[in-house]
Amino acid sequence: MNSQEVKKIVKAEYGQAALQAKRGGSSCCGSVSERAAPITSNLYEVMETEALPAEAVLASLGCGNPTALAQLNPGETVLDLGSGGGIDVLLSARRVGPTGRVYGLDMTDEMLALAQENQQKSGVQNVEFLKGEIEEIPLASHSVDVIISNCVINLSSDKDRVLAEAFRVLKPGGRLAISDVVVRGDVPAEIRHSVELWMGCVAGALEESAYRDKLGKAGFHDIEIVPTRIYCAEDAKDFLAGAGLNVDALAPQIDGKFMSAFIRARKPLESEQSSA
Numbered sequence: 174m175n176s177q178e179v180k181k182i183v184k185a186e187y188g189q190a191a192l193q194a195k196r197g198g199s200s201c202c203g204s205v206s207e208r209a210a211p212i213t214s215n216l217y218e219v220m221e222t223e224a225l226p227a228e229a230v231l232a233s234l235g236c237g238n239p240t241a242l243a244q245l246n247p248g249e250t251v252l253d254l255g256s257g258g259g260i261d262v263l264l265s266a267r268r269v270g271p272t273g274r275v276y277g278l279d280m281t282d283e284m285l286a287l288a289q290e291n292q293q294k295s296g297v298q299n300v301e302f303l304k305g306e307i308e309e310i311p312l313a314s315h316s317v318d319v320i321i322s323n324c325v326i327n328l329s330s331d332k333d334r335v336l337a338e339a340f341r342v343l344k345p346g347g348r349l350a351i352s353d354v355v356v357r358g359d360v361p362a363e364i365r366h367s368v369e370l371w372m373g374c375v376a377g378a379l380e381e382s383a384y385r386d387k388l389g390k391a392g393f394h395d396i397e398i399v400p401t402r403i404y405c406a407e408d409a410k411d412f413l414a415g416a417g418l419n420v421d422a423l424a425p426q427i428d429g430k431f432m433s434a435f436i437r438a439r440k441p442l443e444s445e446q447s448s449a
Contacts, residue, residue, distance in 0.1 A: 254325055327354045
């Protein structure tokens with residue numbers, strides 16, 4: 174599929190997920206929610222979500238909790254790439270406080286509408302949701318202290334562009350703190366495709382070393398990729414068997430190869446860039 178076809182599928186699936194969340198049902202692209210339970214479940218503590226609208230929690234499609242792992246300070250400006258129903262935006266808004274600001278960027282009209290409703294219900298003022306694509310962020314250069322994202326960059330067919338845009342809008346010294354799906358080692362293409370279908374609506378997870386290379390190419394320093402959940406064949410057993418694949422035969426090739434990870438990097442200070 175080309176990039177426009179991928180975007181069309183993502184918009185359709187996530188739009189449906191937003192509508193489903195508004196109806197009070199589990200999201201993650203309809204039937205994907207059940208098969209992807211090992212990825213999407215139990216990411217947030219009850220004390221984090223109890224004050225949020227239920228629809229924000231139901232619309233969460235993430236693979237991690239970047240707001241818990243990222244260092245967010247009062248007064249900072251935060252950008253959430255692919256903000257969905259707004260759960261990470263609203264959680265971040267608490268941490269940066271009234272002197273800070275949090276932007277949520279999403280390309281799906283239904284998700285943006287849901288996020289704005291969730292903002293109104295929560296009464297949070299220091300938040301703004303923007304329509305746009307993560308490959309072309311509608312913010313000025315050097316305008317953001319921290320970028321977060323929750324299992325969204327893997328959905329883009331142009332990850333180099335996403336990371337270049339993230340680098341552009343970050344202030345010197347700004348931080349990237351995202352959760353994403355990462356592949357560790359080689360996986361046969363046909364098996365990888367089936368596992369990615371299990372993990373999300375449309376996934377194009379990068380191999381760990383490729384992720385590091387792309388972050389470095391974009392200009393980031395101090396790159397860290399830390400696994401938060403590692404998946405085995407048993408996690409996807411029913412789905413893979415339903416796809417006609419022999420799970421027992423595949424297990425050695427996929428066990429431990431797919432993981433949710435917390436990815437941290439830093440935009441160097443201007444003095445570091447000039448001396449590089």
